[in-house]
Amino acid sequence: MNRKEFLVSLGSAIFFAILPGFMKPGRNNSSLIIRPPGSLEEDKFSLFCIRCGQCIRTCPSRCLKQVEIKKSLNHWATPEIIPRQKGCILCQNCSKVCPTGAIRTVDQDRIKIGTAMIYKQECLVWTHKKECLVCLEFCPVQAIYLDEKGRPIVNPGICVGCGLCEQNCPVPKKDAAIRVSTAGERRFHIVDGKYY
Amino acid sequence: MKKNIVRRLVQFLSIFLFFFFLKKTGAFPVSEKLPLSIYYQLDGLLTISVIIMTGTIGLLMLPGILFLLFIGIIGNFFCWWVCPLGGIIDYLNLVTLRKQWKITLLIPKWLRNGGLIILMIVILSAIFSGFLSLPFIGFVFDPFVIMGQAATRLKLWVGFFGIIIVTAIMVPRLWCNCFCPLGRLYTLTGTKIRLKKLTGKLTKKRHE
Numbered sequence: 287m288n289r290k291e292f293l294v295s296l297g298s299a300i301f302f303a304i305l306p307g308f309m310k311p312g313r314n315n316s317s318l319i320i321r322p323p324g325s326l327e328e329d330k331f332s333l334f335c336i337r338c339g340q341c342i343r344t345c346p347s348r349c350l351k352q353v354e355i356k357k358s359l360n361h362w363a364t365p366e367i368i369p370r371q372k373g374c375i376l377c378q379n380c381s382k383v384c385p386t387g388a389i390r391t392v393d394q395d396r397i398k399i400g401t402a403m404i405y406k407q408e409c410l411v412w413t414h415k416k417e418c419l420v421c422l423e424f425c426p427v428q429a430i431y432l433d434e435k436g437r438p439i440v441n442p443g444i445c446v447g448c449g450l451c452e453q454n455c456p457v458p459k460k461d462a463a464i465r466v467s468t469a470g471e472r473r474f475h476i477v478d479g480k481y482y
Numbered sequence: 483m484k485k486n487i488v489r490r491l492v493q494f495l496s497i498f499l500f501f502f503f504l505k506k507t508g509a510f511p512v513s514e515k516l517p518l519s520i521y522y523q524l525d526g527l528l529t530i531s532v533i534i535m536t537g538t539i540g541l542l543m544l545p546g547i548l549f550l551l552f553i554g555i556i557g558n559f560f561c562w563w564v565c566p567l568g569g570i571i572d573y574l575n576l577v578t579l580r581k582q583w584k585i586t587l588l589i590p591k592w593l594r595n596g597g598l599i600i601l602m603i604v605i606l607s608a609i610f611s612g613f614l615s616l617p618f619i620g621f622v623f624d625p626f627v628i629m630g631q632a633a634t635r636l637k638l639w640v641g642f643f644g645i646i647i648v649t650a651i652m653v654p655r656l657w658c659n660c661f662c663p664l665g666r667l668y669t670l671t672g673t674k675i676r677l678k679k680l681t682g683k684l685t686k687k688r689h690e
């Protein structure tokens with residue numbers, strides 16, 4: 287390779303390396319992405335994650351999916367949980383196979399990947415006055431309880447955000463009446479090596 | 483001839499191990515004794531990219547660094563002996579009796595620099611991602627990522643893997659010779675350190 291060819295190669299490499307930065311698809315909506323338990327803090331996660339897909343392959347409940355390119359280019363092909371499709375069973379298999387440590391094993395009782403919230407206007411019990419205790423039955427940590435009128439309420443202090451309630455919510459819509467968001471999630475911070 | 487048979491056996495073992503580990507990764511409960519992600523950990527390209535992006539060298543990155551150093555010392559044996567993708571291509575060429583075909587497709591000279599350009603794209607993408615928060619796209623060109631994702635039957639990756647395989651049947655090892663950034667990295671590492679060693683020896687001789 288002569289000097290001219292090298293410079294042309296370098297120029298085209300710089301162009302193609304920068305090009306994705308000018309593409310539009312939501313670059314900063316990472317706060318909407320629910321990560322597997324034990325994930326690094328978000329700004330480090332997408333740097334450590336090499337998109338090998340090992341976590342997705344190993345997930346026994348098949349709750350981990352790849353972030354689609356149209357959702358976020360920065361986080362494309364990184365793992366995310368879409369609770370409406372499948373909830374997490376908190377087995378931490380993903381942390382055992384992650385080759386770079388983007389997902390790490392944490393104490394089972396400290397896991398928190400988000401918090402569930404009830405959308406009362408869509409809930410069968412709250413608005414439609416029907417009997418339904420599905421979310422309460424599926425909650426593995428008993429974070430949902432009933433008020434004096436028999437309506438479900440989430441205790442955000444206990445909820446781990448696994449999404450089993452959202453997955454099984456019988457509301458016949460795309461969005462469930464109980465939805466998990468990343469609010470209150472705990473992440474692994476590599477600077478001090480702690481999970482909070 | 484004997485060396486070729488040993489090479490084919492090593493390639494077969496490598497392909498077998500790659501898919502065996504992929505299969506075992508999907509088992510529940512997952513085995514903690516088997517090195518299920520060893521191929522990804524040995525991958526020098528991904529290791530370097532992560533080091534550049536994160537600015538840290540973790541314990542999990544050591545296999546990749548050591549493997550890179552090992553290749554630096556004894557030269558690039560990876561592509562022809564270990565790489566499962568290269569192995570699959572070689573076996574496909576054997577099965578399709580590619581050598582007996584009377585077709586020879588010439589690769590344009592400019593295309594031979596493709597691997598280096600892609601390697602530069604991967605490294606620059608890692609730099610821009612780490613320092614300017616631009617998206618990291620380097621993983622798209624990694625052979626282990628392509629194979630692993632294709633094995634998970636994700637459409638885009640299956641298509642990419644299919645293109646690599648089909649073109650490799652037309653022109654043996656087209657991907658490896660012209661596009662693979664991992665192979666190019668190992669070739670550069672192997673050659674450069676060995677050259678330095680050789681130059682050092684020659685200089686020493688001259689001084690004597």
